[in-house]
Amino acid sequence: MTSRASVTAGARVVAVVLAAAVVAVGGQLMPGFYDATCPGLPSLVRRGMAQAVQKEARMGASVLRLFFHDCFVNGCDASILLDDTANSPGEKNAGPNANSVRGYEVIDDIKAHVEASCKATVSCADILALAARDAVNLLGGPSWTVQLGRRDGRDANQYAANQNLPPPDATLPDLLARFRSKGLDARDLTALSGAHTVGWARCATFRAHVYNSSGAAIDAAFAAGLRARACPPAGGGGDGNLAPLEQRAPAAFDNGYFKDLVARRVLLRSDQELYGGGGGATDALVRAYAADGAAFAADFAAAMVKMGSLALTGNSGEVRLNCRRVN
């Protein structure tokens, strides 16, 4: 089995305190939050996601990433969904999000259906949390019970989006520190990174790894293939060329990503750092997930619930009527 040795008891205590601190006083997340006020909510979200994924499988990956990029900036408060205003630049145009994060229209569509059934009741943040769960499950991954009762933030924070979201050249110590600052440990980081078993990346984000791997090594033939097929050298164009993040079954939510990590056939340096990266703190977990898809699925679901608990509750924030602007 895997080892938690790298995570000290002290770090765990800090993590729990940090996670608790983000949940505002006066409210608690719970699965049945809308049972009385919007009983049809889960099926409305599921239907919206099923249609979106049927139209384009990648949209499942895109909505999952949207949730991560929301939760890592001010907690899971749908701040990423706010459009820019004259006074406040939104998170959509922060470096890690611009021309990259997708799925806003899918959440708009679902919100419109939810508003039609349950007016001014369900937060955009909760819709996104449910949509991310359904996205994973529709692509063949696990399902889990989503805690509900999040409130929508009234502010976007472009600065924090630029600071908090991990870059594709992050080292393992950097990744661990960023996740720790959100109350997430090495196991959560490793399991959540398994999201890269689905979806696509642009040459601009993986060029450095396939041309000049200064961190954990990449398989030479794999790198050569990407250079020839998908990613010209810097200055040669092709920044927007896409390649699948996982090589075996890029539209299936399985443990293939961890097998690719062991074979050193992943696109991002930050991914490869999880196996053979500085210190090797997550190597054993990667091997365990590569060998045991069910263990990955269980830990991924648990980590999504944990990340999703970074939320505004009670009377903080509001329930937005339109996910793109504050009321």
Ligand code: HEM
């Ligand atoms: C651990 C640090 C992480 C880094 C450095 C990172 C970085 C990236 C980058 C650079 C891309 C490609 C973007 C582009 O080329 O436009 C990407 C895609 C993606 N990321 Fe991450 N990511 C991380 C963690 C996560 C987590 C925790 C999740 C979800 C739980 C996630 C979900 C995704 C998905 C699903 C895609 C594909 C999206 C699509 O095809 O539209 N990532 N990530």
